Amino acid sequence: MATTASSQELTAGWSFRQTDTEDEWLRATRVPTNVHLDLLDHGIIEDPFLGFNELKCEWVGSKPWSYRVTLPPVQAATPGTKHVLAFDGLDTYATVKLDGKVVLESDNMFIEHRVDVTDKLVSGKKSVLEIELKPALAEAQKVKDAHPEHEWVGFNGDMARLAVRKAQYHFGWDWGPILTTCGPWKAVRLETYHARVEDLRVDYEVDDTFTKVSGKITATVEGASGKHVNFSASFDDIEVFKGTTEVGSDGKAAVEFHVNEPKLWYPHGYGEQPLYTVTATVTTGEHRLHSLSKRTGFRRGELIQQPDEIGKTFFFRFNGIDVFCGGSDWIPADSFTPRISDDRYRKWLEMMVDGYQIMIRVWGGGIWESDIFYDLCDELGVLVWQDFMFGCGNYPAFPAILKSIEEECTCQTRRLRHHPSLAIYAGNNEDYQVQESYNLTYDYEDKDPQSWLKTDFPARYIYEKLLPDVVAAQSPHIPYHPGSPSGDGKISSDPTVGDMHQWNVWHGTQEKYQIFDTLGGRFNSEFGMEAFPHIDTIKHYVTDPTQLYPQSHMIDFHNKADGHERRIATYLVENFRSQTDLEKFIHLTQLSQAEALMFGYRG
Numbered sequence: 001m002a003t004t005a006s007s008q009e010l011t012a013g014w015s016f017r018q019t020d021t022e023d024e025w026l027r028a029t030r031v032p033t034n035v036h037l038d039l040l041d042h043g044i045i046e047d048p049f050l051g052f053n054e055l056k057c058e059w060v061g062s063k064p065w066s067y068r069v070t071l072p073p074v075q076a077a078t079p080g081t082k083h084v085l086a087f088d089g090l091d092t093y094a095t096v097k098l099d100g101k102v103v104l105e106s107d108n109m110f111i112e113h114r115v116d117v118t119d120k121l122v123s124g125k126k127s128v129l130e131i132e133l134k135p136a137l138a139e140a141q142k143v144k145d146a147h148p149e150h151e152w153v154g155f156n157g158d159m160a161r162l163a164v165r166k167a168q169y170h171f172g173w174d175w176g177p178i179l180t181t182c183g184p185w186k187a188v189r190l191e192t193y194h195a196r197v198e199d200l201r202v203d204y205e206v207d208d209t210f211t212k213v214s215g216k217i218t219a220t221v222e223g224a225s226g227k228h229v230n231f232s233a234s235f236d237d238i239e240v241f242k243g244t245t246e247v248g249s250d251g252k253a254a255v256e257f258h259v260n261e262p263k264l265w266y267p268h269g270y271g272e273q274p275l276y277t278v279t280a281t282v283t284t285g286e287h288r289l290h291s292l293s294k295r296t297g298f299r300r301g302e303l304i305q306q307p308d309e310i311g312k313t314f315f316f317r318f319n320g321i322d323v324f325c326g327g328s329d330w331i332p333a334d335s336f337t338p339r340i341s342d343d344r345y346r347k348w349l350e351m352m353v354d355g356y357q358i359m360i361r362v363w364g365g366g367i368w369e370s371d372i373f374y375d376l377c378d379e380l381g382v383l384v385w386q387d388f389m390f391g392c393g394n395y396p397a398f399p400a401i402l403k404s405i406e407e408e409c410t411c412q413t414r415r416l417r418h419h420p421s422l423a424i425y426a427g428n429n430e431d432y433q434v435q436e437s438y439n440l441t442y443d444y445e446d447k448d449p450q451s452w453l454k455t456d457f458p459a460r461y462i463y464e465k466l467l468p469d470v471v472a473a474q475s476p477h478i479p480y481h482p483g484s485p486s487g488d489g490k491i492s493s494d495p496t497v498g499d500m501h502q503w504n505v506w507h508g509t510q511e512k513y514q515i516f517d518t519l520g521g522r523f524n525s526e527f528g529m530e531a532f533p534h535i536d537t538i539k540h541y542v543t544d545p546t547q548l549y550p551q552s553h554m555i556d557f558h559n560k561a562d563g564h565e566r567r568i569a570t571y572l573v574e575n576f577r578s579q580t581d582l583e584k585f586i587h588l589t590q591l592s593q594a595e596a597l598m599f600g601y602r603g
Contacts, residue, residue, distance in 0.1 A: 002080060002225040005193035005290035008072055010129075016183075019064035019132055028067060032338040034091060034183035035065045035133075049335075051543035052557060054177045061135060061180030068130040071190055076123040080194045080225050083121050085129065087113040089186030092166040093134040099127050107139075108165035109185065110368055110389060110408045133182040137171065140164035147396055151456045153438045154393030155430070156365070162393045165404055168365040169332065174561045179335050186338075195223030197280045197292035202418055203477070204257075206264070206300040210319055213262045213298045218254040219280035221247045226282035226289055229253035233278045235263060240276070247282070264319050265297030265420040267358050268381030271319070273297065275378060275420075297378060297420030303479035311496025312488065314522035316359075316383070316423055325383060325423075326601070327359035328352060329526055332366045342372045349376045359383040361525055364429030364484070365391030368412045377421035384421045385525065387484060388467055390428035390459070394440060397458035405462060409470045417475035425471055426484040426525075427463035430501065432492045433485070435460075444489025484525050495521035502527040505596060506567060512574065513596035517603030527600055530561060530568065531593035532586040550585040571596075 015025035016038050028038045036057065039045045045057040074083055087096070089109055096104035096115070103115050121127055143163035144152055152159040157171035157178075172178035197219050204215025219229045226247050233241040243255040263274035274297060281291040302317040316323045333348060334340050352360060360377065362369055364387030377384050388409060395401075416422055435442050440457035449465040452458060463482045471480045487498020494500070500521035505513045506529050513529060520527075532538065538555065539548065547554035551565055561567075568589060572578065575595070576588045 002194035002284050002287060002289055003078070003192075004288060005191065005196050007086075007189050007191045010069055010071070010188045010190060014067055014069045016065060016067045019066045025068070030338070031067070031069075031184050031188055032089075032186050033067075034181040034185055034336055034338055036060060036179060036181045037336050037339060038183075048177060048179060050541050051554060054179070054557075058178070061137060061178075061182075064135060065133045065182055066130060067133075067184055068128055069188075071121070071127045071129055073126070074121045074123055074190075074192065077118060080223070081118065082116060082191075082193055082223065083118045084191045084193075085115045085117050086189040086191055087115075087184070087186070088188070089184070090131065091133075091182050091185040092136050092164060093139045093182075095132040095134075097130045097132070100130075108404045108408050109167065110165060110412060111404070112411050129188075131184055135180070136164055136166055136182060137161075137180055140166075147398060150396045150398075150458070151394050151438065151440065152396075153440075154434050155437075156392050159393065162395050163401070165389075165401070165408060167332070167337075167367050168389070168391045168393075169335070172560070173365060175331060176335060176560060181336065183338075193223060194289055195221060195226030195282050195284070196290040197229070197282050198222045198251075199414060200278065200280045200292045200294050200418075201414075202278050202294065202296055204298060206262070206298060206319070210264060210300070211261055213259040214257070216254055216256050217243075217278060217280070218252060219282070219292070221251050221253060221282050223282075223289075225284050227284045228282070230281045230283060231255050231257075231279070233257060233259070233276050235274060235276045253280075253282075259298070262298045265299040265378075266321075266381065267318060267323055267383050268353055269356065269358065270321055270323060270381075273379060273381045273420075278418075294418040295375070295378065296418040299420050301420075301423055301477070301479075303424055303481070311494075311522070312498075314487075314498055323358060323383070325359040325385075325523070327357040327361065327383070329361045329363050330366075330369075331363050337367060337370075340370070345370070345372050346376055349373075349380055349382055352382055353380050357382070359385055359423065361385035361387065361484070363387055363391070364389055364426070368415075371415075374416060374419045374421060378419055382421055383423040384419070385424050385426065385484075386416070386422060387426045387429050390431055390462070392430045392434060393459075394434050394438065394457060395428075395431065395459040395462060397453055397461050402462070402466060406466055406470060409467060410474060413470055413474040417478065422475075422478055424479050424481055425467070425475070426481045426499075427467050427486075428459075428483045430484070430492075431459060431463070432483045433501070436491060442489070485521075487522075493521075495519075497522060499523040499525040501525060502600075505600075506530055506571075510567065510570060513571065513592070513599055516596060516599035520600070520603040524600075524603075529571070529593040529596035530559075530564060531589040535583050535586055538582070538586070549582050550580060 014028035016028045017023045046053040048054045091109040094106045140160040140163040144160045156173045161171040170180050199220040201218045231243045241257045245253045247253045279293040282289050306313045441455040452460040468480045485492040485500045504511045
């Protein structure tokens, strides 16, 4: 008889060690984790965010590491039973072994993996799961060396980073340290089932009167035991739709649905954020085998790009209302993402709402954010501009990496497509600026994707062919934009079309910030001014009290922006009386930032 699916998250009982040693296995406090967190727990490294400790733990990223755990016992499998090991994310070059035998190899931290281990687990026998992780930079360098024909150029970090599908900020950026970590950075589970709902997709349209939603709900079912799928949609525990259909030979079950007088989802400040729960339950006879639910909101979101007298518009419209998308760019809230709690996410995003910010841009040098991040954006009414994970580089496009990128982006767009907060996908962060800076080939009139692969800017194929095809197939209701910034093949700083990153205040030509309001474009997806944090923050990370003065070695070490000393000094001298007292110096940088942003927002 078919049984209900079960899932055990493997959070405890793990141990780790450096792979190429005979050192003892040490307890790993948690999974998800990374090796830096576990080394910190054991006092083997010091906090890399304090003093010069970042330099003291550089060795960690050059070593191989292993994690292992003894799996919970399984019952004797009945016919049709599956045991699956699910890995939501392995960072990055990972070889997974079960009882010493390789069951998975991965080189992309953004891909979810599922491994059928039904024939490898025996009832009553303990099995050991081990994850071996190679040093990412060394492995990426091998890939780089194998492709001398490619132009490995860009901004920030070692250019070998372009060869590996790993969070790019791990290799250092102009805002953060070099901490090339590794580990099972997302959940690991042991699942047992006869059938499961593998995917749940909701496609819909809101009619022109905004009084009716019509669409289709599709479930993808794994396992021959699943014969039917029961669908439902509810709001505040009130069912607004239900339906049942058979599972087809292709493993899919789909029903059409209609909701009259729907409660529409709006960005905060423009309306409410009602969320509906859509559920698919796979059954055999009267027995429920597995359910999957998605929380979504119904809305019509549009990116309006219409020709006008000077170029083309670029703004967002939700449910017929034009929305002002004042907001912020988002880098990972911690270099070590496994320790970011749900509460930290909530506090950051609630701070945005309290500041009347409407949109958050998930920056392309970081990570595809956790589910809780997008769930909170749905709840709070914060729109999400979602970059694909490419940043400041000329990425290669040889067949193996294209295959990995397509799998990654298919996986992630499937995961995110039900979120009503998701407003736009953008192909990359500043990669078209790299193309311009290094004079790489870009002929906008050439519309042959295969020819792009033969140029010294093959990444164009990723941004203008592969990614839009993935979005069209998996998430067609979300607008796609080739890059941030970009606009119809024009230079990325063109203010008449597309979005722009306006860094001629602070970076670039270092214009006076009083003219910030004249420097904007159609949509300014990046701009700003650097300032120092509160004195208490500085006293926390400056571990040597003799270094508590402006431009000290330790203070400057924690500012990763190239040329920051000169830039800060320039803006302070131009606008204020110079101060050498640290606290007064900090205050002036913050005042400079406040005034600069004031002028920017006026534009």
